[in-house]
Amino acid sequence: MTSLRAQIASARRIVVKLGTSSLVNEVGELDPAKIDRIVDAIEHRIARGSDVIVVSSGAIAAGMAPLGLKTRPRDLATKQAAASVGQIHLARAWGESFARYGRTTGQVLLTQSDAGSRERARNAQRTIDRLRQMGAVPIVNENDTVATSEMRFGDNDRLSAIVATLISADALVLLSDVDGLYDMNPADPGAQLIDEVRSGNDLHGVQAGDGGVFGTGGMAAKVSAARLATRGGVPVLLTATEKIEDALDAAQVGTVFHTRPESRLNAWKFWALYAADAEGVLRLDEGAVEAVTRGGTSLLAVGITGVEGEFHAGDIVEILGPDSVAVGRGEVAYDAAELASMVGKPTSELPQHQHRAVVHADYLSNYASRL
Template sequence: MPGSARRPDALPERARIVLKIGSSSLTRPDGGLDLNRIDVISALVAGLRGRGHDVVLVASGAVAAGLPTLGMVQRPAELRLLQAAASVGQSRIMGRWEASMSVRGLVAAQVLLTAHDVAVRDHYRTVRETFDALLSMGAVPVVNENDAVANTEFNLGDNDYLAALVSHLVTADLLILFTDVDGLWTARPGSAGAEPIRLVTDPAHLASVDVTGRGSSLGTGGMRTKVQAATLACSSGTATIIASAADAVEILGGAQVPQDKGTWFLPTGPHRPSRRLWMAHASLPQGRVLVDDGAAQAVTVGKKSLLLPGVIGVDGDFESGSVIEIVGATGLLARGICRYSAADLREVLEARRDGTPAPDHVTPVIHRDDLAELPRTA
């Protein structure tokens, strides 16, 4: 990767760490829970806690854990069957985490999230406060989306994104995404010319890297979702490692992190206030505005407010005070709290097209203080 930055050889001291381990890493080939892997991860979490780290665990596997009990041999496509499997499997997998951690002196705390919990600002604050309380008392939050009630239209998506969102919620220093592949490669591992990428200083440098590999039959994510999650986390000050769960002991078990294991993504931006994080990654936009190149430049490069002259289109039906998206010629640029309703903006645009005097508005469409720029993801 371009740049002269050096890959760290150790975890940050007394860091707040989010560990995500996926379904493919927690289940055996026959679909049952891999109890040994759960015990290994629990022991590593205990070791991290003993070295002064805070740890949040984002654990997939509820659906996979419920399939054998319900007599299903593969992940179903029908939503109600997925929810049924999750309902059965969630208690099974959480029970195993609790048992495995308790013998090591840890308190496991189940946190099941829905999209509504983070999309609504007041709920988002409550979730942050819950995490802060649990971590301050030494508990290990075990997080998953509440798949038993999530629907396809309003959910948090795969657990890679959920882990990135949790890293924002707890202001993590490091996000580790454990998978069944040894980090990011230039092409599918095993194919001709494929080489591992051990350090990424800027996800923009990955434009030529093939990350189209799909997830396993038991999971929902693939390498693309992990790179997107890393991009989101790094943009807000959280370094990220993508690594094989088989290498977890080598990566987390000692003072040094091997240089030849996994891919380390360096932060590309500072930690941001929770309000901006919520706008950027958790809010539910009510509409969008299309802006010209000058406005796009002002918002992204100039770090300025979005003004009326730069708006060239409106989509959606929203009121003043709603979170909306800002879209330019290159795609999605930012989210922010709009100070106009969609009707007000359309009135201005119609007057502009008709050549008639536009309503006298001087307030910014989105003030800089209410704007959160978005990282570009592959």
């Protein structure tokens, strides 16, 4: 057993993400037998002393049959209608299955805007932690009923990575219908399972596909989520739901994704970079981009070439290079109107009250080392 697999096997706090295909039958209806098997494995892990947080897809699929829908809806209003019906059925299915063990479940519905607000993100964290402390299993899902296309996590894989980092999980287990990451379509002859991913170099040449008929997150989304979680310091195991017993036991299945201590982000920087709502944009010249991407350097007014948006001091802003490529994000120290008068000026030419950095290094997170 590798040290990472042993670490996942003994993790105290685990997030387990289930895709829609793991919860429904061939016609897209919730399958109680599938959910019972999942819950059996989770309860076995809980009995070993772990806390388990479930991130569950399936609300839209669960609402399709009751509404007479034969195919997954495409328009936002129908998706939201299906989700509003499906969330009830999904929560009941999880609740009834865990009730076999006398265990209570709690539903936690989140949107991107919830995670994007630092205070609301903290509230979600406190709710999840309190449910754990009281012996209940949190069932987390994106709130598709109110989420708009512009304010979505995109898929529950990304949501699970953000939740895992938010609650300082010891491991994230991503479960779907594929038993691991392959270098090409696993149905193709010669496809090879990738046992572990330590850096972006291990992914060169890998072909990852899109989601299935009932889901939205394909293998590409899962790899992206896995790497997102590892940047927040959470190791990941990716495998099939069919192997959930092995995944939650010795973790000797699927693909593991290593964390990289040298590029790990603290909780604030992770939130700012991957979850926070950006209220404006700062454009930099090439020299400032080089300084910011090196890390440990504050952003000064002299390197800024443009200011966009109506942000206030303390807001999160997107930082772009001269080619409009995203460089990073940070907490800005000035209102947009004041900063506009400072653009391009060296500190020596600014009044004393404007000598502090525009974005201090402690509150600046860059994308440079994300691979």
